[in-house]
Amino acid sequence: MITGEAFAEPPATQFSLREIHHIKSLSSQHLDTKNDPSNRVSGNPAAIAFGSTLFFEPQLSGDGTMACSSCHKPDESWANHQSMTSLRPQHTITRHVPSLWGVKYNRWYFWDGRTDSLWSQALKPIENIAEMAGSRTQIAHLIINKSRLRQQYEALFGAIPSLLLAANLSKKAYPIPHDPQQPAHIAWQQLPFSVQQAINTLFSNIGKSIAAFEETLLANNTLFDQFSNRLKANSTTYPTDLLSPAAIRGLKLFINKAGCINCHSGANFSDGEFHHPFLKANTESNDFGRYDAIKTLLSDPFNGKSTFSDAKSSRNKLDYVYQNIEFRGQFKTPSLRNIAHTYPYMHTGEFKRLRDVLNYYNSISKQMNDRNKHQEILLKSLALSTQEINDLVVFLTSLSDIKQ
Numbered sequence: 001m002i003t004g005e006a007f008a009e010p011p012a013t014q015f016s017l018r019e020i021h022h023i024k025s026l027s028s029q030h031l032d033t034k035n036d037p038s039n040r041v042s043g044n045p046a047a048i049a050f051g052s053t054l055f056f057e058p059q060l061s062g063d064g065t066m067a068c069s070s071c072h073k074p075d076e077s078w079a080n081h082q083s084m085t086s087l088r089p090q091h092t093i094t095r096h097v098p099s100l101w102g103v104k105y106n107r108w109y110f111w112d113g114r115t116d117s118l119w120s121q122a123l124k125p126i127e128n129i130a131e132m133a134g135s136r137t138q139i140a141h142l143i144i145n146k147s148r149l150r151q152q153y154e155a156l157f158g159a160i161p162s163l164l165l166a167a168n169l170s171k172k173a174y175p176i177p178h179d180p181q182q183p184a185h186i187a188w189q190q191l192p193f194s195v196q197q198a199i200n201t202l203f204s205n206i207g208k209s210i211a212a213f214e215e216t217l218l219a220n221n222t223l224f225d226q227f228s229n230r231l232k233a234n235s236t237t238y239p240t241d242l243l244s245p246a247a248i249r250g251l252k253l254f255i256n257k258a259g260c261i262n263c264h265s266g267a268n269f270s271d272g273e274f275h276h277p278f279l280k281a282n283t284e285s286n287d288f289g290r291y292d293a294i295k296t297l298l299s300d301p302f303n304g305k306s307t308f309s310d311a312k313s314s315r316n317k318l319d320y321v322y323q324n325i326e327f328r329g330q331f332k333t334p335s336l337r338n339i340a341h342t343y344p345y346m347h348t349g350e351f352k353r354l355r356d357v358l359n360y361y362n363s364i365s366k367q368m369n370d371r372n373k374h375q376e377i378l379l380k381s382l383a384l385s386t387q388e389i390n391d392l393v394v395f396l397t398s399l400s401d402i403k404q
């Protein structure tokens with residue numbers, strides 16, 4: 001753990017060698033450029049083009065009105081400035097739409113990590129009643145009957161199997177094991193097993209194509225990256241033409257006294273894991289986050305241990321996942337790349353400005369003691385001044401891609 005207290009702070013115009021090391025660890029140069037081994041079309045240009053078509057295609061939804069892009073809006077940083085309650089008032093989604101910048105680098109997906117790959121994540125909103133309310137069977141029907149989609153699909157994954165061409169796929173049909181009386185579940189049960197398997201394969205290929213597209217949404221060229229790339233590993237002085245003095249002070253706080261780097265670590269500004277943020281809405285609701293998600297993740301028929309994964313390795317991160325009461329109320333550490341553009345903040349979407357998030361962090365320890373016995377040891381009382389909060393906000397703004 002980096003507390004900063006044990007180290008004498010260098011003058012404002014210099015960094016210590018330890019600070020240089022931390023700053024370099026956050027640079028986009030260290031982002032992993034490898035393709036996803038569980039997705040054989042990851043990085044494939046034809047899949048990226050097909051996935052982009054699918055991402056913007058409202059026909060993937062049950063009533064033909066909702067695309068992925070209806071919620072993850074390209075001009076709102078692939079997130080959504082509205083809260084879910086105002087976006088879908090007739091439904092009860094309480095979590096805020098996350099941005100898709102750098103989503104390729106996440107280890108787990110959703111705020112609670114209930115899927116383990118980008119492609120298996122993409123399948124969930126399609127069949128979620130509160131999101132697109134479609135079904136895998138209708139997607140198969142759509143791909144077979146829309147020639148422009150079918151051409152793109154077959155060029156990537158080969159000819160649609162004849163047993164699918166012969167089946168009646170027009171009904172909404174998908175498995176709903178927790179509610180077997182649903183008409184869509186009954187319709188699914190009526191399909192022969194071989195047809196179900198062929199539909200599932202096609203469905204996973206749709207997810208893999210969408211994921212190939214999402215992997216291209218990157219925010220890797222920020223002022224901060226340019227700054228850290230120009231730092232020399234063995235020199236304590238730094239270039240002064242990229243970040244303002246306030247941003248430099250904010251950066252020093254981020255890696256030292258404020259301890260942000262303990263969780264927002266590495267080039268994606270996330271440890272990829274889960275922590276308890278002690279939000280009021282969180283501690284008062286029944287949203288147990290990571291705790292409930294583990295069961296869903298381990299029983300997901302499209303997870304990394306399923307036959308739909310293309311990964312060859314026998315080692316799997318799921319082998320290390322277990323349910324523990326400590327995980328109650330934990331949510332994923334989000335990336336901070338392009339953070340100035342992805343408001344509102346937190347899984348609850350309760351903060352409109354970065355300043356509000358920082359004020360919250362500043363007041364956190366009192367709330368922790370009041371409400372919880374649970375300890376999140378990496379969060380501590382910060383006692384930041386108004387100037388320090390301003391400096392952190394300026395630093396966070398330097399994490400915006402130059403194109404934004």
Ligand code: HEC
Binds near residue numbers: 069210
């Ligand atoms: C009705 C709005 C809505 C639609 C439509 C929608 N999403 Fe989302 N998306 C959300 C919300 C809300 C979450 C967070 C839910 C949660 O964590 O429980 C989310 C989470 C995600 C995540 C997880 C990001 C991360 O960092 O973990 C990805 C990726 C994603 N959506 C992609 C898609 C794709 C691909 C589609 C289309 C197939 C889609 N979404 C359709 C609202 C939507």
Ligand code: HEC
Binds near residue numbers: 254258274339348379
């Ligand atoms: C204990 C780990 C931890 C530490 C330390 C930490 N964060 Fe976070 N951060 C998180 C988690 C987890 C979330 C998501 C919480 C949620 O939505 O419930 C988050 C959310 C955020 C968000 C909102 C992101 C979004 O997309 O909604 C910002 C901004 C942020 N943190 C900045 C900071 C800064 C700046 C610091 C240092 C003052 C810091 N964090 C310290 C774990 C941490």
